Amino acid sequence: MTAKQLQCAIEAILFAAGEAVKISVMAKSLGVSKEMVREAVALLRYEYDTQERGLMIIDIDDGYQICSRPMYYQYIREILGEQRRQALSNAAMETLAIIAYKQPVTRGQIEHIRGVNSDGAINRLLERGLIDEAGRLDAPGRPVLYETTQVFLRCFGLKTVKDLPPIDLKRPEEYAKFEQLTITEQEA
């Protein structure tokens, strides 16, 4: 297979898949190395981008997905009559953040962190395909675990969940400060 054929085969695969396809899966089926897949995609992407083609390739989860180029959205929108996505409510966004950073996580854990019932928010995120069930926790009641999906990654432009904006989850300084405070108070 020539380099050009490899590019075209990948183009066909990404088009037909309609979801992200892993580099390793493509390499195996095409009988080439992962590095060759990466190179072919890089060339294809370069061609798409320099010519401002209708298509675009994004990275997702060690794989690639094809989508339409934003600059043509106005025409697509008119034809498909697409409604623009509505912004998530604060409740839904908070819930999504907890799931994204803490996954997999149960409904109960989410509620404990937020301090309020989160059923509505969770259902909304499920409906939008941003989260999905990820089995059950091996604990009494076997509660459902939730995790984020590929749809979440591509909506938020993340390659993997490791790309989430960094937040300091532990904040050891603050905890240390707290311990100090308690001591002082007891002395006083």
Add this chain to the structure above:
Amino acid sequence: MTAKQLQCAIEAILFAAGEAVKISVMAKSLGVSKEMVREAVALLRYEYDTQERGLMIIDIDDGYQICSRPMYYQYIREILGEQRRQALSNAAMETLAIIAYKQPVTRGQIEHIRGVNSDGAINRLLERGLIDEAGRLDAPGRPVLYETTQVFLRCFGLKTVKDLPPIDLKRPEEYAKFEQLTITEQEA
């Protein structure tokens, strides 16, 4: 818009639509004549064909549709087959169980019972031959009914659906609730 941009915009539109788009519809949305759309598509198609690109444009009903090029089918087949060959997800297993015990049942009824959109799960089960269509319900919209298949019986080691383990033995209360739930819904 340059001739090249017109081509790219059409490429984006055809990609996003995923089905045939009429020439007249594209002409209107892009603000050009039908002739210009035809010319742009001819050029785009020429490029696709001479380079043996992964994509192909076919004529349908005074319109065009984009699809993957047949010469790459073997790879698509292998990869999509691989991606869709996985064991049943929790969602698919729940959907299958509902169909098994409540057959024949509609998409809407399944969704109502599970409380989440179940289209993806139903499609997977159809693809893998575990369920099949069983006529239509004599109700508004005439929704499709689903039932389990021979493949299903084989995979679960059952001779007939009458061999399904009874649910009411262990938890009669909950089974009654499950029964009620479907009945109420059919009444509604």
Add this chain to the structure above:
Amino acid sequence: MEKILYKLDTFEGPLDLLLHLITKNKVSIYDIPIAEITDQYLDALVYLDEMVLENSSEFLVMAAQLLYIKSKMLLPKPETETEEDPREDLAQRLAEYQIYKKASAALREFEFWSRDMVFRLPEKINFPIPEYDRMHDKSELVKAIYDVIERRKERQTSPKRSFYGIVGREKVSIEDMVEKVCKILSKRKKVAFSDIFLKSDSKPEKIATFLAVLEMIRLDKISADYNEKEKDFIIKVK
């Protein structure tokens, strides 16, 4: 004290309201002036512009928790024991909540990253995918059905839903309930806490009554002492 009108639905929950008060008072999560913050928290609930019932039970639970911490801090500490700060659990919950609130704001920035991109569904392929060929035990089907039923139960018994089903969006003002409690106490010198509740018809009324009693205790108009024999709080006029 100035009257501040709060809309409960501008806060995501009791922790959110508390964080707001903490920020407003420029104090540390780890050293909350509990008496002050509790008062402000109760004020926020009492002077609610509009009682939003959706999460009101959680707001009340927090009110009770704050009062509990406050009372614990008033008790003399045993000298020998190095007792935990009663505020510690709350501080940690607030710290954790604050982290995710920040994370949520960070994610918000990316929310529409792919707004103008269209992803398509998998192409319909015109070749058969191999039939499913894994073997499963039939008990997996039963388990799946129970999972569905359980989840349904969770959904149906969630406080929010059951609340809406029963009470709709009825509004009860706390002032009215303060008046009601005063009226009851004008006839009898003391009354059992649960008796006051028996006279409330609906959930919103019960909630408002509860807040009214809290408010009256706070303003030192009444006292509530636990009676071991009756296993109830006895409310008396001061």
